[in-house]
Amino acid sequence: MLLRHRHAPLVLAALAGLVFALTAPPTNLPWATLLGLSLFHLSLTAEPAQRSRFPGALRGLLFGTAANLVALRFVPGVIVRFTPLPAVVAYLALVLLACAQGLGWALSGTLTRWLSVRQVPPPLAFAVAIFAGTYAPAVFPWTLAGGLTQWPILVQIADIVGERGVAFCWAFICAGVISSLRYRHPPSLVAALAMACVLLRHGLVVPPAVEAARQRAPQARIGLVQPGTEARERWEKGRAEVIVKRLHALTKVSELDGAELTVWPEAAYPYTLSHEARRDDYGAGIVGYGLRGPILAGIILRGPDTSYNSAVLAGGDGSISRSQDKIRLLAFGEHVPFAEEVPWLKKTFARGTGLSPGKQNVILRHGALSMGVLNCFEDTLTGASRDAFRDERGTANVLVNITNDAWFHGSAESVLHEHLSVLRAVELRRDLVRAVNQGPLSLVAATGAIETRSYPAEPGTLLVRPRLLDLPPTLYARHGDVPLLVLAGLVLVFALARARLRRAAS
Structure with a gap:
C-alpha cells in the first residue's frame, strides 16, 4: 500500500x-x-x-x-x-x-x-x-x-x-x-x-x-613504514632533513626486525631526483648510513618539463631502479581538470597541479620479489591492478600499494580505501602489502583476508610475510x-x- x-x-x-x-x-x-x-x-x-x-x-x-x-x-x-x-x-x-x-x-x-x-x-x-x-x-x-x-x-x-x-x-x-x-x-x-x-x-x-x-610458496619479509608525516610538512622549509632522518630511523627498526626489503609510502622521500637518475648518494640519499637496503620508496621525480609521482627501488650500493610512475592521477589532488580553462580552479587547488601520468607499467624486481606497484588510489581501480600485474618481462608475484593518507587523517577514507584494495588481491590471486602514511599498514592475502594489520597512531613499522605466488594468471587477469x-x-x-x-x- x-x-x-x-x-x-x-x-x-x-x-x-x-x-x-x-x-x-x-x-x-x-x-x-x-x-x-x-x-x-x-x-x-x-x-x-x-x-x-x-x-x-x-x-x-x-x-x-x-x-x-x-x-x-x-x-x-x-x-x-x-x-x-x-x-x-x-x-x-x-x-x-x-x-x-x-x-x-x-x-x-x-x-x-x-x-x-x-x-x-x-x-x-x-x-x-x-x-x-x-x-x-x-x-x-x-x-x-x-x-x-x-x-x-x-x-x-x-x-x-x-x-x-x-x-x-x-x-x-x-x-x-x-x-x-x-x-x-x-x-x-x-x-x-x-x-x-x-x-x-x-x-x-x-x-x-x-x-x-600460499603455504607452498616462498615467503618474503617486508617491512612497512608509517612515517607520520603531516600533510603540509614536506613543503615546510627545513623539514626535509627531519623527515629523512625519521624515515632512516624507522627503516633501521624494520631491518633489525628482519626485513629484507622496506617500503616507504607514496611521496615519502621529501627530495626530488631526476626521472632518469640511476644512482643515489649512499648515506645522504634514500638508503642512509648504517642501512642495508633495498628500499622501495615513494618519490617525486622531475622530468624536463613535468614531474611524476613514482616508486623506485633504491639499493644499498647506491643504485636506483627504473621508476614505476603513477599512471592514473587523482583529480584535484594531482591534476586539476580544466585548470587551464578556469584559472580560479588552478589557484584554489594549487597542490593538485604539475604532475604527469606515467606511460607504461614497470615491475620492480629484487631477488625473488617481482613487485607490481599500485600508487595511492590505484589499488581502488580494477583496471589499474591488471596493468600493474605485468610488464614486458613477466608478471608480478606480489602487489605493493604505497599511499599518503595524511590528507584524510582521522577520517573514514583510510578504511574505505582498504576495503576496496582487498578486491585487487582476489582478482589477481596475489598477496598485497600496503604502506600508508598516517593510515593502516597491512598484508592482504590472495584469499581476500586481511592477514596482518596495524594502524599506528605514531610513526612505526610493521613486518609482514607475504607469499610469492606464481599461480597462472586468473581468468580476470587475462580477459x-x-x-x-x-x-x-x-x-x-x-x-x-x-x-x-x-x-x-x-
Whole structure:
C-alpha cells in the first residue's frame, strides 16, 4: 500500500541509499550493501515502467546522492584544511560531489527501467544496469563490491569476473529475490538462488585451494613504514632533513626486525631526483648510513618539463631502479581538470597541479620479489591492478600499494580505501602489502583476508610475510571485463530487437 503513494519511489530510493551507506565506516555493515541494493531495485519497480511518474534517472540519482553524502562526509573537512574555501562552500562541494558520483546510479536507474519496458527479465535487467553504472567516472571510487569485502566469501568470484562482475552478480541476486517476493515470480527466485549457489560455492571452495598454494610458496619479509608525516610538512622549509632522518630511523627498526626489503609510502622521500637518475648518494640519499637496503620508496621525480609521482627501488650500493610512475592521477589532488580553462580552479587547488601520468607499467624486481606497484588510489581501480600485474618481462608475484593518507587523517577514507584494495588481491590471486602514511599498514592475502594489520597512531613499522605466488594468471587477469561486456551487449541487442518487433506488430 505504501508503494502506491505518489512519492513513494523517490522516498524509497533515498532511503535505500542511506541504508547502502551503512557499509561505510564507522558502521561497517556489509549486509547493508545488499539490503540497500534490494531496496533500490524495489524503488525502480514500485510501479510498471509504462506508468512511471518519475524517471529511473531521478531515482538512481537520489539513491547515489544519499549514499555518497553519508560515505564521503569527510570531504568538507579536507577542503577546509587544505584550501582557502570556507566551510559553507566545502559542504556545498560535498553535495555537488555526491550528486556527481550519483550519476552512475542514475544511469543504472535509467537502464533498468528501459530494459524492463522491453521485457528483459528483471534480475538480468538490473544486473546489466548496475554493471553499466560502474563505468561512470568518480573522484572517490567507492563501490558496491568494496562494501562486501568485509565478508570475503562474497567476493571470491572476482578472480573470474572482477570487481564489476561481483556487482553484476549480487545485483542479479537482489533483483531476483525482490521480483519473486513482490510479483510472485518463481523463475526470478530460482535464478537468484542458482546465482547465489554459484557464488557461495566458489567462495567456499577456492580460498582453501589458494591458501594451500600460499603455504607452498616462498615467503618474503617486508617491512612497512608509517612515517607520520603531516600533510603540509614536506613543503615546510627545513623539514626535509627531519623527515629523512625519521624515515632512516624507522627503516633501521624494520631491518633489525628482519626485513629484507622496506617500503616507504607514496611521496615519502621529501627530495626530488631526476626521472632518469640511476644512482643515489649512499648515506645522504634514500638508503642512509648504517642501512642495508633495498628500499622501495615513494618519490617525486622531475622530468624536463613535468614531474611524476613514482616508486623506485633504491639499493644499498647506491643504485636506483627504473621508476614505476603513477599512471592514473587523482583529480584535484594531482591534476586539476580544466585548470587551464578556469584559472580560479588552478589557484584554489594549487597542490593538485604539475604532475604527469606515467606511460607504461614497470615491475620492480629484487631477488625473488617481482613487485607490481599500485600508487595511492590505484589499488581502488580494477583496471589499474591488471596493468600493474605485468610488464614486458613477466608478471608480478606480489602487489605493493604505497599511499599518503595524511590528507584524510582521522577520517573514514583510510578504511574505505582498504576495503576496496582487498578486491585487487582476489582478482589477481596475489598477496598485497600496503604502506600508508598516517593510515593502516597491512598484508592482504590472495584469499581476500586481511592477514596482518596495524594502524599506528605514531610513526612505526610493521613486518609482514607475504607469499610469492606464481599461480597462472586468473581468468580476470587475462580477459578483464570483456566477457560481461559481451553479455551486456547481447542483452541490449535483445532489448532493441524486442522493441522493433513490438513496433512492427503495432
